[in-house]
Amino acid sequence: MEDLPKNAYPLGYEALIVRYSLPTLSHFRSSYITPKGARGTSKKDDHEVHIYPKGYALKNEQDPLYQLEFALKYDGINLEILKAVFQHIEKSHLVAFIAEHPLAQQTRKLWYLYEQLTQTSLPIPDVQKGSYIDLLDNELYYTAKPIKSRRHRINDNLLGNFQFCPCIRKTSTLAKFEKKSLDKVAKSLIKKYDDNIIRRATQYLYTKETMSSWEIERERPTKQRLARFIEILKDSSGKNFKALTEKNLIQLQNSIVDPRFAEAHFRTFQNYVGTALDFHREKIHYICPQPQDVSSLMEGLINCFNRMCEASIHPVIIAAAISFGFVFIHPFEDGNGRIHRFLIHYILSTLGFTPDEIIFPVSATMLKEMKFYDAALENVSAPMLTLLNYNLSSKGELTVHGKTDALYRYLDYTRLAAFLFDCVEKTIHTDFKQELDYIANYDRARKEIQEIVDIPDKKMDLLIQCLLQNNGKLSIDKRKSHFHMLTKEECKAIENVIKKSWFN
Numbered sequence: 070m071e072d073l074p075k076n077a078y079p080l081g082y083e084a085l086i087v088r089y090s091l092p093t094l095s096h097f098r099s100s101y102i103t104p105k106g107a108r109g110t111s112k113k114d115d116h117e118v119h120i121y122p123k124g125y126a127l128k129n130e131q132d133p134l135y136q137l138e139f140a141l142k143y144d145g146i147n148l149e150i151l152k153a154v155f156q157h158i159e160k161s162h163l164v165a166f167i168a169e170h171p172l173a174q175q176t177r178k179l180w181y182l183y184e185q186l187t188q189t190s191l192p193i194p195d196v197q198k199g200s201y202i203d204l205l206d207n208e209l210y211y212t213a214k215p216i217k218s219r220r221h222r223i224n225d226n227l228l229g230n231f232q233f234c235p236c237i238r239k240t241s242t243l244a245k246f247e248k249k250s251l252d253k254v255a256k257s258l259i260k261k262y263d264d265n266i267i268r269r270a271t272q273y274l275y276t277k278e279t280m281s282s283w284e285i286e287r288e289r290p291t292k293q294r295l296a297r298f299i300e301i302l303k304d305s306s307g308k309n310f311k312a313l314t315e316k317n318l319i320q321l322q323n324s325i326v327d328p329r330f331a332e333a334h335f336r337t338f339q340n341y342v343g344t345a346l347d348f349h350r351e352k353i354h355y356i357c358p359q360p361q362d363v364s365s366l367m368e369g370l371i372n373c374f375n376r377m378c379e380a381s382i383h384p385v386i387i388a389a390a391i392s393f394g395f396v397f398i399h400p401f402e403d404g405n406g407r408i409h410r411f412l413i414h415y416i417l418s419t420l421g422f423t424p425d426e427i428i429f430p431v432s433a434t435m436l437k438e439m440k441f442y443d444a445a446l447e448n449v450s451a452p453m454l455t456l457l458n459y460n461l462s463s464k465g466e467l468t469v470h471g472k473t474d475a476l477y478r479y480l481d482y483t484r485l486a487a488f489l490f491d492c493v494e495k496t497i498h499t500d501f502k503q504e505l506d507y508i509a510n511y512d513r514a515r516k517e518i519q520e521i522v523d524i525p526d527k528k529m530d531l532l533i534q535c536l537l538q539n540n541g542k543l544s545i546d547k548r549k550s551h552f553h554m555l556t557k558e559e560c561k562a563i564e565n566v567i568k569k570s571w572f573n
Contacts, residue, residue, distance in 0.1 A: 074103040074120060081140035082150050085133060091153045092456045094449075097238065097481060098144055102126060115484055119143070133158060134166045134179070141175045146205060148234060148479035152186040164191050172199050181221040185231050195220045211237045213380040228377055228390065232369025235390040236481045243483070246490035247383055252422045255497050259424055262505050266512070267427070270504040274430045275299045277500070281432035282410050285439070298325055298407070302414060302428060310415060313374050313391070315367065318400070318408065325411075326404045335363045335400040341467050342399075342450075351465065355450040356457050357399035362474040366398045369478065374416075384422035385493055388413045389486035397449065397477055410435075413489070431489075434496045445488040449480060510570040517566045522559050528552075533567065541568040 079087055083099040098117035102125055109120045121143075127135040133154060140147075163183060170176045177196065181204070184190055203224045205212050215224035227234050237243075259267060279298045283290050290298065301324060304310060310317055315335070323331040342355040358366055370391060377387045396409035410432050417423045435442045458470040515529060524532065528551075535547045543552065543560050552560070 073101055073118070074106045076105070077101040077103040077120065080121065080125070080127070080130075081136055081144045082147060084130070084136050085140070085154050086150065088133070088136075089154065089157050091150065093147075093150050093153050094452055094456070094476065094480075096144060096147050096150060097483070100139070100144055134163065137179055138175045141178050145209065145238075146178075146182070147236070148182070148186065148231070149475045151182055152475050152479075155183055155187050158183075160189070160191065164193060167191070167193055171196060174202050177202065177221050177223055178204060181218055181223045181225070184221075196222045209239055211239060211382055211386060213376045213382075228380075228382075229373030230369055230376075232365045232478065233367075233373050233394065234369070234479055235373065235394060236479065236483070237386060237390060237486055238481070238483045240483060240487070242487045243386070243490065246385070246487070246494070249494065251490075251494055251497055252384075255427075255429070255501070256424050258497070258502060258505070259427070262509060266505060266508045270501075270508050271427055274428050274501065274504055275302055277504075278302060278414075278428055278430040278432050281430060281436045282407050285410075285432060285436055285442075286406050294325070301325065302411065303426075313371050313412075313415070315371070318367075321408060321411065322401050322404045325407055326401075330403040332401055335367055336360055336402060337363075338402075339467050339469060340399060340402060351461065353454065353461065353467075355399075355446075356454065356459060356467065356469060357397075358477045359469055359473055362477070363398060363400050366474070366477060367400050370394050370398065378420065384417050384420040385490050386486050387420065388416040389489040390482045391416060392489075393446075393482060393485045394480070396446075397480065417493075429493060429496045430500045431492050431496050433500050434492045438492065438495075441488065441491075445485055448484055514566050514570045518563050521562045521566070522555065532563070536564065536567040537571065541572045 078084075078101060080100040080102050082096045083101070085091065086093060086096075095116070097115060098119060100119045100121060102121045102123065104123050106120065106122060108122055111118045125139075127139060129135050137151070137154065140150075163179075167176055167180050171193070180191065180193065199222055201215075201217060201222045201224050203212070203215065203226050205226050207226065211228060212226040213228050215226045217223075218225055228237065229235060262270075276295070276299060279290070279295055279302065282298075283295075301310075301321065310321065319332065319334065337360045339360055340357050341353055342357075343351045343353045373394070374387065374391045377390065392409050392412040395412055396405055399405045401408075413431055414423070414428060417429070423429060453476055456476065457473060459467055460470075461467050511533065514533060518524070518529060518532070532543075532552060535551070536543055539547075541564055543564060548555065548560065555563070
């Protein structure tokens, strides 16, 4: 925790978390009030600390509703914390608080969120006058098209619904990524290359993406499974996966896993991600949602995808929320990671971010950036583990106690969106461009070498590979064993061709 002024004490969400010892994930910002001093803000990593002077003191700091009012006004909306706090609020006290100021903006938000999160209707008449207000500030958050609540005169512009609702903040980092127009960068890049080069590069990149996706999970696919997944990627927005539905996801899982682990529905058992330490012990990395919550979470995720698409939110933002949301729900026993990465391609392709019949090998970038990929996932999974009450039997069967669904329904995906943007950018500028350049250089080198010496195609390919593996030089051993027919002058000329194409 950042250094705080002397005698500073918490306000808003921070005060309520402390007061009720709430088992919730941290909010992205904490607020404090200081009896002496000015307003200030500090930031460490992705967490903000806001200090308020005594003029911001609440009318009654012991009343949780005044703390909630402050939180909604200054700290933003955190559905997980709100739902946890509502379990400690007396309904009669809330009704009296709302009746006192029924038209106030924060009061109406509080009223609406209480009824939605608790599925309880308060004995309060509908608001009859006043303008509609947005639930989220669209200057601070990514928002969906508003759904009007006439009862509260609220525009619900959340990204999802109360089954699954990601939060993504409009940070300067995400704004910079959006301004880069990476989709236009990729389309402009493609125009510089011959169609034949694009076609050959794409074929290779489909294989590279498939191999990388498996390698992330430390697995090696059979040739049959490799070929099948390549075809699935090629058809990521085609005839076999036209929409994100439960049926299509189950069919997808069946097509990419060993037939013995194909599933007919979303999981109905508790699972987790762990590493065996020895015969009796296992280190748990992530605990998945309880089985009774999976269906509603997946229904919410699918609805969220459709709602975000209708709002014309940036495709990478949508891909981050839905693909990572899927892997956190972990609806299957096997194949979750590969489907998670497939969904990135499906969404980027379906929403027109990726050029037609092209793939950006994002998994290859993730594989190279595994430290950051793991850190992005652990940013969510590690704090979750500290909040869950569970036990693991000697047979490896895990049991989770208590109600835990809110932990998974209302996650903040801001950092994950930035991570995916970074991966997409690196992919376009490295793997994607490098493969196009490689093939273009290869074709040019072949043509120039053929003018130096008429050499069979297989010998030509081997010669180029030997030169590339040795920084443009043909080793004495390789020349003796494979290319003894070449003169010194021919070797020198060929080396100059390779150096000019790849090493200048």
